[in-house]
Every structure is written in structure tokens, then in C-alpha cells.
Amino acid sequence: MLFNTIDFAVFLPVILVLYYAIPHKFRWILLLIASYYFYMCWKVEYVFLIVISTLIDYLAGLMMERASDRKSRLPWLVASLITNLGFLFFFKYYNFVSLNLNNLFHATGLSTQLPLMDFLLPVGISFYTFQTLSYSIDVYYGRQKAEKHLGYFALYVSYFPQLVAGPIERFSRLTPQLKTQHPFSSDNLIKGLRLILYGLFIKMVIADNISGIVDQVYQTPEHFSSLDILKGLFFYSLQIYSDFYGYSVIAIGASLIMGIHLMDNFKTPYLAKSISEFWQRWHISLSTWFRDYLYYPLGGNRVKISRWAFNIFVVFVVSGVWHGANWTFLIWGSLYGLVYLAERGINRFINMDKECKPFSIRHLLLALKTFILVTVIWVFFRSQSFDEALNIFRLLSHFDRQATDVILIPQYIWFLTIVFIISDLALYNERFDGWLSKVHVVGRWLIYAFLIFSIVVYAGVENFPFIYFQF
Amino acid sequence: MLKQIFIKFALLTVLLIFLGVVYQKWFFEGDLQKHSEIINLIRNVPDSAAVIYLGESSNITYRANDIDKRSISAFLGDYFPSLLVTDVTKPAAHAGVYKVLLDQFSDFESGKIVVVTMNLRSFNAQWIYSNLETALQKSMVLLQPYPPFFNRFLLSFKAYDIKTDAERTNQFKAQWVKDEFHLPFKFSYRNVADWDNAYALKGFRDSSGAINSKLTELGCHFIKAYGFQIDTASNPRIRDFNHIVDWAQKHNQILVFNLMPENVQLASKLVGDTLVYMIKENMQLLVDYYKRKGVVVVNNGMVVPSDQFVDQDYPTEHYAQAGRRIVARNVADAIKKWRPSEYEDFQPVDLYQTHFYNDCDHKMVWGQMQTITDEFAHSGIFSSQTGNGNDYSITLEYPLNLIPDSLVNTISVDFWMMQRNTNHDAKLVIQAEGDDFSGFWQGIPVLPYMSANDRWFPFHFEMTIPDSIRNASMLKVYLYNPSKSKVFIDDLKIEINK
Numbered sequence: 001m002l003f004n005t006i007d008f009a010v011f012l013p014v015i016l017v018l019y020y021a022i023p024h025k026f027r028w029i030l031l032l033i034a035s036y037y038f039y040m041c042w043k044v045e046y047v048f049l050i051v052i053s054t055l056i057d058y059l060a061g062l063m064m065e066r067a068s069d070r071k072s073r074l075p076w077l078v079a080s081l082i083t084n085l086g087f088l089f090f091f092k093y094y095n096f097v098s099l100n101l102n103n104l105f106h107a108t109g110l111s112t113q114l115p116l117m118d119f120l121l122p123v124g125i126s127f128y129t130f131q132t133l134s135y136s137i138d139v140y141y142g143r144q145k146a147e148k149h150l151g152y153f154a155l156y157v158s159y160f161p162q163l164v165a166g167p168i169e170r171f172s173r174l175t176p177q178l179k180t181q182h183p184f185s186s187d188n189l190i191k192g193l194r195l196i197l198y199g200l201f202i203k204m205v206i207a208d209n210i211s212g213i214v215d216q217v218y219q220t221p222e223h224f225s226s227l228d229i230l231k232g233l234f235f236y237s238l239q240i241y242s243d244f245y246g247y248s249v250i251a252i253g254a255s256l257i258m259g260i261h262l263m264d265n266f267k268t269p270y271l272a273k274s275i276s277e278f279w280q281r282w283h284i285s286l287s288t289w290f291r292d293y294l295y296y297p298l299g300g301n302r303v304k305i306s307r308w309a310f311n312i313f314v315v316f317v318v319s320g321v322w323h324g325a326n327w328t329f330l331i332w333g334s335l336y337g338l339v340y341l342a343e344r345g346i347n348r349f350i351n352m353d354k355e356c357k358p359f360s361i362r363h364l365l366l367a368l369k370t371f372i373l374v375t376v377i378w379v380f381f382r383s384q385s386f387d388e389a390l391n392i393f394r395l396l397s398h399f400d401r402q403a404t405d406v407i408l409i410p411q412y413i414w415f416l417t418i419v420f421i422i423s424d425l426a427l428y429n430e431r432f433d434g435w436l437s438k439v440h441v442v443g444r445w446l447i448y449a450f451l452i453f454s455i456v457v458y459a460g461v462e463n464f465p466f467i468y469f470q471f
Numbered sequence: 472m473l474k475q476i477f478i479k480f481a482l483l484t485v486l487l488i489f490l491g492v493v494y495q496k497w498f499f500e501g502d503l504q505k506h507s508e509i510i511n512l513i514r515n516v517p518d519s520a521a522v523i524y525l526g527e528s529s530n531i532t533y534r535a536n537d538i539d540k541r542s543i544s545a546f547l548g549d550y551f552p553s554l555l556v557t558d559v560t561k562p563a564a565h566a567g568v569y570k571v572l573l574d575q576f577s578d579f580e581s582g583k584i585v586v587v588t589m590n591l592r593s594f595n596a597q598w599i600y601s602n603l604e605t606a607l608q609k610s611m612v613l614l615q616p617y618p619p620f621f622n623r624f625l626l627s628f629k630a631y632d633i634k635t636d637a638e639r640t641n642q643f644k645a646q647w648v649k650d651e652f653h654l655p656f657k658f659s660y661r662n663v664a665d666w667d668n669a670y671a672l673k674g675f676r677d678s679s680g681a682i683n684s685k686l687t688e689l690g691c692h693f694i695k696a697y698g699f700q701i702d703t704a705s706n707p708r709i710r711d712f713n714h715i716v717d718w719a720q721k722h723n724q725i726l727v728f729n730l731m732p733e734n735v736q737l738a739s740k741l742v743g744d745t746l747v748y749m750i751k752e753n754m755q756l757l758v759d760y761y762k763r764k765g766v767v768v769v770n771n772g773m774v775v776p777s778d779q780f781v782d783q784d785y786p787t788e789h790y791a792q793a794g795r796r797i798v799a800r801n802v803a804d805a806i807k808k809w810r811p812s813e814y815e816d817f818q819p820v821d822l823y824q825t826h827f828y829n830d831c832d833h834k835m836v837w838g839q840m841q842t843i844t845d846e847f848a849h850s851g852i853f854s855s856q857t858g859n860g861n862d863y864s865i866t867l868e869y870p871l872n873l874i875p876d877s878l879v880n881t882i883s884v885d886f887w888m889m890q891r892n893t894n895h896d897a898k899l900v901i902q903a904e905g906d907d908f909s910g911f912w913q914g915i916p917v918l919p920y921m922s923a924n925d926r927w928f929p930f931h932f933e934m935t936i937p938d939s940i941r942n943a944s945m946l947k948v949y950l951y952n953p954s955k956s957k958v959f960i961d962d963l964k965i966e967i968n969k
Contacts, residue, residue, distance in 0.1 A: 006630035186472050190479075204627060223955055404894050404955035405859070445486065453490050456620065457498055459627035461506060461609065 001041040002465060003250045004204050011038070012254055019258055024181040028151050031178070031258075035160035039123075046122040049087055054154045056083045057132045061139045061146035061153070073140050080136035084129045091121055096325030123469050124164030126322055130289055132157050135171040137293055144171055152178055161255040165247050165468040167265040167285035174260070182259025191433040195253025198423075198432040200459075201451045203246025206420045207467075208460030209413050210239040216407060218382055221395050225403035229396050232407065235417075236382050237375045241270065242420065243467045244283070249432065256433075268428045270374070273356070273366035274347075275340045278374060286322070290315050313337040323381070328389060332380040339373055358428055412458060419450075491620035499619040506626060507613040509568075512559045513575045521554040521813075522547065522806065523576075525569045526588040528562040529731050532789035533836065534781045535945055536870040538821045539792055540836035546799030547586075549817040551810060563603045565593040566711030571611045573718050581723035584806050587715055589728040590788055591753055591772065594708045595699045596646035602636045609633075650699060658745055663698035667691050675741060689784060690741035696786040697738060697750050703760055716764050725809055728761055728768040729802055730754060731788040732775035738786075769805045771798050792821075823873045825967040829865055831855055838866030839949065849887040849927045849961035856959050857952035858895055864950035864960050871903065871936075871946040871967075878969050879941050883933040884948055886963040890921050890956065897952035899932055903943035911940045914951065917958070927961075936967070 001007045015034045019027055040047050060080040064073040089097075098114035105112045135156070138144035147153040156175045162168075182188075217224055217232025224232070248265035255262045265285050272278035279287045298311040313334070320333015356362045383389035395401065427435055436444055503510050516523055524530065524544035533540040544558035561568060569587050592598055608631040613622045625631075634642070647664040660666035674682035675690045703709045712728070719726035739747045754772040761768045779794030780787070790798065796819060807814035829835045831843050832851035842864055844856040855865040871879065884899060898914035913934070921928045940946075948965050952958050 002629075004628065006625060006628040009628055186476055189476075402894060445482070448483075449486055449490060452486070453493070456490070456624045456627055457494060457502075461626050461629075463605075463629060463633045 001038055003247065003254075004200060004208075004459075004464075007041070016257055020184045028155050028178060031159065032151060032155045035155065035158040035163060038160040039158065039163060042123045043120060049091075049122055049125070050128060050158055051154075053084055053087065053129070053132055054150075054157045056080060057136050057157070058147065058150055058153045060136055062148070064136075064139045065146035070140070077136055077140040081133065084133050084136075087122075088125055088129045090117075091119065091125055093321075093325045127166045127168055128157055128163060130168050130286075130322075131170075134168070134289060134293060138171065147171070147175065159255075159260075161251040161260075162262055165244070165251070165466055166283075167248060167251065167263045168289050169262060169285065173263065177260045180259075185259060188256050188259055191437075192253040192255075192257035194433045194436050195249050195256065195431075197253075197448070197451045197455070199246045199249030199251075199253060200455050201246075202242040202249070202420060203466070204459035204464075205416055205454045207239050207243035207246060208462070208464040209416065209458065210235045210242070211460070211464055213407055213409060213413075214239050214382070216405075218388075218392075220405070221392050223403065223405035224395075224407060225401065226396050226399045228403065228407040229392065231409070233375050233379060233392075233396075236378055237270070237371065238417065238420070240378065240381070240467055241266075247466045247468065253433075264431065268424055270371050270424070271358075271363075271367045271428055272370050273363060274343050274370060275336060275373060276343065278370055279336075279340075286319070290319055294318060309341050312340055316340065326384075327386055328380045328383050331386060331389075332377060335377045335380065339377070359425075416454060416458060487620070491618055494620045494623060495618070499613075499623070502623060502626075503613055507610050509561060509572065509610050510575065510614060512561060513572055516557050516559060516576075517555060518580065519555050520557040520583065521810070522551065522556040522584045522586065524556065524558040524560075524586045524588075524729075525564075525572065526558060526560045526729075527564040527590065527788075528560075529588060529590065529788040529790065530558060530560045531562075531836070532781060532787075533795070534791035535838070535868045537792035538823070538870065538873060539819070540868075541795075542836070543790075543795045543799050543802075544586075546796050546819075547802055549819070550799070550803035550807070550815060551813045552815055552817075553813045554810060563601070563607065564588075565590065565598065566708045566715060568607055568611065570711045570714045570718070571614050573715055574616060575614060576722070579722065579724070582725065584725045584727060584809060585719060586727045586729050586802055586806070587712075589712070589730045589757060589768065591730065591733055591750065591757075592696050592786065592788070594701050594706055594753065595696060596643040596650070597695055599707055600639045600642035600646065602639045604639065605631070605633055647695070650702075652698075652700065654745070654748070663695060666698055667694045670694055670742070685784075686741060689737075693738045693742050693746060693786050697733070697746055697753075699753070700749060701753050701756055703756070709760075712761070713764075716761070716766055719766075725806075726766050727802065727806055728757070728766055729798070730757060730768055730770050730772055732771045732773065732790065732794065732798065733788070734775075734777050734780045734786060735773050736777035737780070737783075767805055769801050771801050774798070774801065823875075824869070825874060825878060827867050827869070827963075827965040829867075829963045831865065831961055831963075838868045838947070839863045840865060844959075846957075847889060847959050849889070849959075851961075854889075854959045854961035855950075855963075856957055857897060857950050858954050858957040862951060862953045864952070865963065866947055866949035867963070867965050869946050871941065871943040872905070874967060876941055879936055879967055881933060881935050881968050882948075883931070883966045883968065884964070885929065885931050886950075887927045887961045888917055888921065888930055888950070889927045889959045890918075890924055891958075892924055892956050893918060893921075895952055895954035895956040895958055897950055897954070897958045899930070900947070900949055900951045901934070902947040902949075903940040904945040904947075905940065905943040907942060908939050911937065911943070917950070 001011060011034075015030070018030055022030060036047055036050075039050065057080050060076040063076045067073040067076070095116050098116055102113050135144065135147075139146050147156070152175055155178055156169075156171055159169075159174065159178070214232055214236045217229055218236075221229055221232075245266045252262045252264070263285055265283060267281040267284065269278050269282035272281050295311055295315045298314060299307060300311065301308050303311070314337075316333045316337030317330060318333070320329045320331070320336070323329045323332070356366075379392050380386075380389045383392065423432075436447065439447065524547060526542075526544065530544055531542045539546075542558060542560070544556060544560070548554075548556035559572060561572075564572075566587070566589075573585070609626070612626040612631050613619070615622050615625070617625070644664070647667070648662055651662050652658055652660065660669060671687065671691050674684070675686040677683045677686070701709065716726060718724075733750055735747055735750055738750060750772070754770060758768045758770050774797050775790055775794040779791045779797075781789040781791055803814065803817075829837055830850055831848070831853040839855070839861070842855045842857065842861045843853050845852050846854075846856060848854045857864045882901065884901070888897075890897075895918065897917050899917055900915075901911075901913045903911040915932055917930055920930050948963075950958065950960050
């Protein structure tokens with residue numbers, strides 16, 4: 001069930017009404033049933049993966065808490081890691097690894113061929129796997145008490161607003177909120193609805209309309225002039241941002257109506273002054289996950305500079321691989337690692353990170369530099385293969401090519417894109433619901449009118465799943 | 472708190488009503504043209520139409536060597552020369568689509584004769600769960616009987632049956648297993664899935680006893696197309712046709728269901744009597760079921776011989792000229808009781824033609840009609856667009872051997888053309904096919920005859936027809952442009968002269 005469908009438009013109000021109509025002690029049951037139903041709308045069978053993951057991590061948590069020391073907890077942590085990462089590997093990486101090994105076998109003259117599997121990637125597996133892994137690791141280190149209530153634990157793993165594409169929540173943040181009784185609040189309702197409205201706008205109106213332009217450029221780049229290819233790259237930066245940001249904002253809004261606050265996943269990332277800052281503003285729940293569960297355990301920055309550089313590089317490479325089973329994602333992550341390290345190196349001579357006023361010339365120039373770098377690196381993310389990405393750059397550099405096709409961008413798409421960019425600038429370090437509260441009531445209703453009208457009239461009508469669902 | 476919420480909801484309601492009015496006034500029509508172009512089929516039906524023929528591709532598909540390539544509905548018109556017979560043709564349409572289209576006719580004058588195509592295959596699971604459904608359903612959303620703004624909301628929020636091809640395949644495969652046969656005689660297979668598997672394994676054997684894989688595959692297609700028994704309680708097509716019956720009664724229209732011919736001879740040859748039994752059983756069921764509801768069902772099911780089916784490698788309802796004429800005649804016979812004074816016992820005579828003209832505006836039945844566009848036109852509104860996916864322009868297809876030899880000496884081709892840029896190598900092609908020669912193809916580049924972009928230029932070409940192709944069973948004339956650059960042609964005139 002996608003957030004931008006009539007199914008969800010019916011599902012959410014029904015759940016909300018029931019949520020506030022029943023006593024608090026039964027709400028976890030309602031939310032758990034709703035979450036499983038929400039997930040089963042994709043593929044019924046795959047709910048068993050979540051159930052197995054939940055049961056093993058629940059049990060591992062309890063057993064780790066009972067164990068007296070880390071050594072005796074370790075087998076349970078390993079069990080949790082093997083289960084979760086095993087599922088993830090099998091469904092997400094098995095075919096990729098097999099295919100590459102088969103190529104290797106072939107190149108070396110071996111006749112061995114590993115079989116390839118024909119199945120759909122379970123939606124959101126990377127997200128809920130990381131969510132539940134963080135719990136097991138926290139319990140192992142004693143940072144988190146094990147959850148005794150299987151129902152609440154199951155709900156933590158499967159809570160529907162953020163189940164399939166995050167934000168990746170920590171147990172210590174989400175579960176206490178699930179357990180707390182939230183009386184109906186008109187403030188939460190209004191703020192939640194505002195966020196849903198804004199999220200739908202940026203997903204359905206911006207991302208979905210842009211996707212056709214981007215697809216054209218990436219499918220047949222040789223047909224287009226360098227300028228049109230540049231437009232395609234620019235629009236992809238906007239598309240992936242508005243697509244994922246839109247999802248996150250709807251998730252946060254839907255949850256907020258129930259009184260449950262999810263973490264912000266984006267903070268105007270394209271206004272970041274550096275790659276380092278970009279990753280503090282882009283997919284924050286994933287960046288902080290990697291920081292806490294990979295970067296710190298590797299030693300973080302309290303190590304020799306060479307080791308620190310290695311740690312940074314590893315984190316970005318793993319982050320790249322997390323996104324998908326393809327060499328392009330590995331290259332994408334590696335490039336971020338290299339650019340991050342290069343920026344840090346340059347900063348030793350010219351401090352580009354030093355504080356500057358928001359929207360000062362310096363800020364805007366640095367943000368432009370970051371945006372260009374990110375846009376270039378996105379090419380590897382969007383391309384199906386390394387060759388395809390290189391082809392884009394090759395074609396881009398041949399300005400004298402004769403194009404055989406042109407990208408036609410309707411005026412309303414330009415207009416709506418500009419509106420989105422302006423709104424994003426206005427939301428620098430602020431969230432839409434809070435920002436809108438400060439707008440005069442007439443202006444606010446005009447904004448509602450604009451958003452509703454745009455969503456209904458200008459939304460893309462094809463079926464556009466959220467890009468991050470594939471991860 | 473509740474009062475505040477109530478006020479806000481009241482305000483929101485007012486806002487939505489206002490936005491709805493704005494949308495209906497300034498945006499709805501544009502959306503209809505963009506997402507539900509099908510509406511134009513309805514709008515093009517003149518008020519004066521006495522007979523409205525609703526059909527799918529069976530109405531308009533022809534065989535290349537048909538002398539008269541007109542549609543079934545046009546042939547039907549031959550029997551009622553004083554009446555306006557018009558058609559609403561949408562390829563791949565079925566009762567679910569006709570139902571929505573007819574609902575748009577709510578303010579139509581009563582007493583019209585509405586002929587609705589009833590395609591037996593459309594009752595089978597493979598068609599019900601066809602992958603064409605997503606696009607068809609999408610094009611219907613804006614036509615639903617709700618306020619336009621709400622319909623647009625439903626379209627934006629994908630309130631139609633969206634499924635991937637894989638999901639739809641799973642649906643009909645599951646149905647093939649679920650629907651068990653109930654026959655009055657012993658039959659080895661429980662359902663169509665079993666039957667299809669067994670047939671594929673056994674294979675079709677030709678007269679020498681060898682397995683013919685091509686015919687085996689075709690036999691499997693026939694089993695999957697016709698190996699079903701209509702359940703009037705659950706088949707969605709029955710529900711849709713019932714809706715059409717209700718619509719006709721409500722609006723006082725005369726309803727005729729035109730049950731289309733199937734290639735029963737081929738079904739019998741490939742698969743055998745049980746499949747023919749099922750076809751006949753289903754046809755009779757439809758005739759009886761709707762007769763009880765007061766609808767005339769013209770049972771054309773078995774009337775067209777196998778050689779009149781255009782597609783011989785897949786079960787379809789596409790007929791050559793004689794086949795289309797048989798269907799039209801039977802429908803005419805059925806409806807003459809309501810219009811006896813306007814009925815004429817028309818006897819078709821096929822005369823050969825030597826002069827051909829297509830201005831792209833008058834629905835002449837030529838090949839590649841999908842290239843017709845209103846983007847540019849030399850005359851009227853439409854032209855034919857080549858390039859950027861349309862490799863071939865509208866195409867004259869004519870059996871040259873029908874014209875007496877003495878009249879076939881030269882061919883002249885005239886048309887107007889326009890290019891957007893020069894990145895193409897478009898050619899006028901004159902092509903001939905026949906049994907007694909190995910094929911003829913001549914391409915004449917047209918680029919040198921256009922000295923500027925975005926302007927119309929005349930083109931003329933004349934040649935002597937080689938003796939070797941005078942008996943060609945097919946002559947084709949078209950513009951060939953496989954490039955990405957668009958070239959438009961209009962007002963195409965072809966003359967074969969002594």
C-alpha cells in the first residue's frame with residue numbers, strides 16, 4: 001500500500017478513528033494488525049520474514065539480558081545478526097554475488113555455476129532489518145533493556161508509518177512513545193495533516209512529474225544535447241530528494257496524528273555547505289545509524305588519521321552497498337568517501353566549514369558546490385551500470401553533438417519546481433508544520449488551497465512507487 | 472476544541488467546493504483530453520445517429536489485400552443508406568468499457584439502436600485479467616458519475632485497478648486452476664491449466680504423425696482462449712452487460728448484442744470436439760441469458776469460415792472483407808425489424824480502384840492509421856507523423872493484380888511533407904509483393920526536396936511500373952522514416968495510370 005493511493009487515503013483515517021476510539025491498552029493490537037496488513041498488501045508471504053525477525057530478536061534480547069556478561073550474550077547477538085543479515089543477504093545480495101562469482105568462474109575456466117533466484121525483494125527489508133539490529137546491538141552493549149512485551153516489540157519492528165522506508169527509529173525513542181497513552185490532540189491532527197499534505201505535494205506533484213524527464217535522459221542519453229542531459233541530472237537530484245523526503249514527511253505526519261513523533265529524516269540537504277554537512281541533513285536516520293553502529297565501533301575519529309580515513313571510507317562504502325546490490329552503489333558510496341576525505345583535507349588549508357550566515361553569498365556558493373558534487377555522484381546511483389554512468393559523462397562532455405531529440409518540460413513543471421525550491425529554502429532548519437503555524441491565517445489557507453489543488457490536478461497519474469522502496 | 476475542528480472542516484469543505492468549481496471550469500476539459508481521450512469517441516457521435524455500433528478491433532481490422540477495407544459498422548451502414556450509422560470503436564474494449572461509455576450517453580434521444588460487440592473471449596480469465604486493463608481502467612476514471620474534481624482526485628490517488636503484468640498473469644493463472652469444468656460427459660482434465668499442460672506435452676501431430684510445434688502452441692492458445700464455462704453469477708463481463716441492459720431500458724434505447732464469430736473450424740482441427748462444445752455452450756448461454764432479458768443477441772459465433780480470419784497464428788476476432796460483411800449482414804437482418812422502411816437489400820460489388828487519396832482527415836482506412844496526428848496539417852486538422860517511433864507513414868495497401876493489366880502502366884505519387892530538422896533519411900517507398908516474383912522495393916529520398924524546416928513542401932514522383940510486378944498481390948506506398956526526427960506527410964495522392 002503506497003501513501004499516494006486511495007487505499008492509504010481510506011486506510012489511515014480508519015486506523016486513526018479506531019486508534020482514538022479504543023482504550024489505550026488495546027492500541028498496540030490495533031497498530032500491530034494495521035502494520036501487518038499494511039505490509040501484506042505488497043506480498044502476503046513476506047510478512048513471515050518480519051515475524052521471524054521479530055521473534056528471534058525478541059528472544060535474543062531476553063536471553064542477552066539474562067546473561068551475566070558480554071561473552072555469554074555474544075551467541076545471541078550473533079544469532080540476531082545472522083538471522084537479520086542472512087535474510088538481507090539472501091534477498092538483496094545473493095543474486096548479485098552469485099552473478100559476479102559465476103562471471104569469475106567463467107573467466108577462470110571453471111564450470112561451476114551458482115543458481116540464481118527468482119523472487120521479489122521484500123519491500124523495506126533494509127529498513128526494518130537495521131531497526132531491529134540496532135535493538136539487538138543496544139541490548140548486547142547494555143545500553144537498552146530487553147523488551148518483555150512481545151506485542152510492543154513486534155510493533156516496534158513493524159510500525160506501519162515507517163516500516164517500508166524509514167525513518168529508521170531506535171527502540172529507546174519509538175517504543176516508549178508507543179506505550180504512552182496519547183489523548184486526541186487537535187494540534188497533532190492539524191500538524192500531522194499539514195505534513196501529509198506537504199509530503200504528498202512533493203512526492204506526487206514534484207517527484208512524479210519530474211520522473212518522466214529523468215527517465216527519458218537516462219534511457220537514451222545519446223539522443224539529447226549536453227544541456228538536456230544536464231537538465232536530466234539536475235532533475236534527478238530534485239526527484240530523488242522530493243521522492244524520499246515526501247515519503248518521510250508523510251510518515252512523520254501520519255504518526256504525529258497518533259501522538260507519536262518520528263525523527264526528522266531530512267533538513268534541507270541541498271543547502272549543506274559540505275559533503276559532511278550534507279550527510280547530516282540527508283537520510284539522517286540512516287547516517288546516524290551508521291555513525292552509531294559502524295563508525296564508532298570501528299574507532300570513530302579517536303584513532304590515527306589513516307585509520308580514521310579508513311573508517312570514513314568503510315562507512316560510505318557500506319552505506320552505498322546498503323542501498324542496493326550493484327557495483328554502481330558501491331562506487332556511489334566510495335565516491336562520497338573520497339570526496340568527504342578530500343574536503344576534510346582541503347579544510348586543513350582553507351576552512352570551508354567555518355560558520356557563515358545562512359543565505360550569505362559564501363553559504364550559497366558552498367551550497368552550490370555541494371549540490372554540484374552530489375548531482376554528479378547521483379549519476380552512479382541512478383545508472384544501471386558503471387558503463388551507463390560513464391556514458392552519461394562522455395556525452396555530457398561532447399557539446400558539439402547533434403541532438404536528435406529534445407527534453408520538453410511543460411511550464412507548469414518549471415513553476416511547481418520553483419515553488420518547491422523556494423519552499424525548501426524557506427524551510428531551512430525548520431519543519432513545514434512549524435513554519436506554517438507562523439504564517440498568517442489567510443496565507444495559511446491560501447497555501448492549503450494551493451497544495452490541495454496541485455495534488456489533485458497536477459499529480460502524476462502513472463503508478464510511481466517510492467524510489468527508496470527498492471532498498 | 473470540537474468547535475474549532477468543526478469550523479476548520481467547514482472551511483475546508485467550502486475550499487474544496489471552490490477548487491472543484493475552478494477545476495471544472497478551467498482544467499477538466501484539458502484533463503479529459505489528456506487522460507480520457509476516449510470521451511471524444513462519444514462526443515463524435517452525432518445526435519442524428521440512428522444506429523450506434525460499439526466495437527473493438529474486430530470492427531476496424533482488415534486484411535491487407537481486402538479491396539474494401541471499411542469497418543463492420545460501415546458495411547452495416549450499406550444496408551440502411553438513409554440512416555446515419557456511426558461507430559464507437561476502442562481496441563481491446565469489452566463490456567466494462569462499453570458500460571462506462573454508454574453511461575456518457577445519458578441525455579441521448581431515445582429509440583436509437585445500440586449494437587454492442589459481444590466477444591466470447593472477453594469472458595475468459597486471460598482477458599478479464601489482461602495487462603491492457605490498467606491503461607483502460609485509468610482512462611475511465613474521469614468519466615465516472617462523480618463531480619470532476621473528485622474524479623481527478625481518484626485519478627491522482629490511483630483509484631483504479633493498477634497491477635503489474637506479473638500480478639495480472641498470476642491472477643489469470645490462478646483462475647485457470649480455480650475454474651473447474653462441469654461437462655455432461657467424461658473429460659480427462661479438471662481445468663484449463665491441466666488441459667493446456669497436457670496438450671502442450673502431447674503436442675499437435677500433423678498428417679505424418681510428427682509433432683508440429685507451431686500448431687501445438689496455437690492449440691494451447693485456443694485452449695486458453697475458449698476452455699472456460701461462463702458462470703453468470705460471477706463473471707464480471709456478465710455484470711457489465713447486465714449494466715448495459717439496464718442502461719438501455721432506463722434510456723429507452725434498442726439494444727442488440729453482436730456475438731462475434733470465432734474460428735471454430737480451427738479450434739476443432741487443433742483441439743477437437745470438447746473445445747467446440749464449450750464454445751457453442753457459452754454462445755448459447757449468452758444468447759438465452761440475454762434473450763430472457765429482452766435483448767436481441769445476433770449469434771454470429773459460427774458464421775465466418777476459417778480462411779476469413781486475418782490472424783491464423785492466434786485466436787482473434789479479426790476478419791477479412793467477406794467475414795466482416797457476413798457479420799454486418801446478420802446484424803442488419805436483426806435490426807431491420809425496427810427500421811423496415813430504411814432497410815435495403817444491399818448487394819456488394821467490389822470494383823477495382825486506380826486513384827487513391829488520403830488527406831488524413833476523413834477516416835480513410837489505410838495502413839498505419841495510428842500515425843495520424845493533429846500536431847501539424849497541410850490541409851484540415853490531421854497529417855501522418857513519421858519518425859520518433861513511427862517508422863512508416865499511413866500506407867496505401869492494394870492488391871495490384873485486381874486492376875486489369877491494360878490499365879497498369881505508371882504510378883504517380885504526390886504528397887505534402889514537412890520536416891522539423893534534417894536529421895533523417897526519410898524515403899518514399901513503393902513496395903510490391905507477389906507469389907511470382909521475389910519482391911520489389913524502391914526508396915526515393917525526400918530530404919533533397921525540403922529546403923527548410925517547419926514548412927510544407929510538395930513532392931511528386933512518377934515511375935513506370937515494371938512488368939514483373941504487374942500481378943503483385945500487394946502494392947504498398949508509404950514514407951519510411953526510422954529516424955528520431957519527425958517528418959509529416961499529408962494529402963497523399965496515388966494514381967495508377969495506363
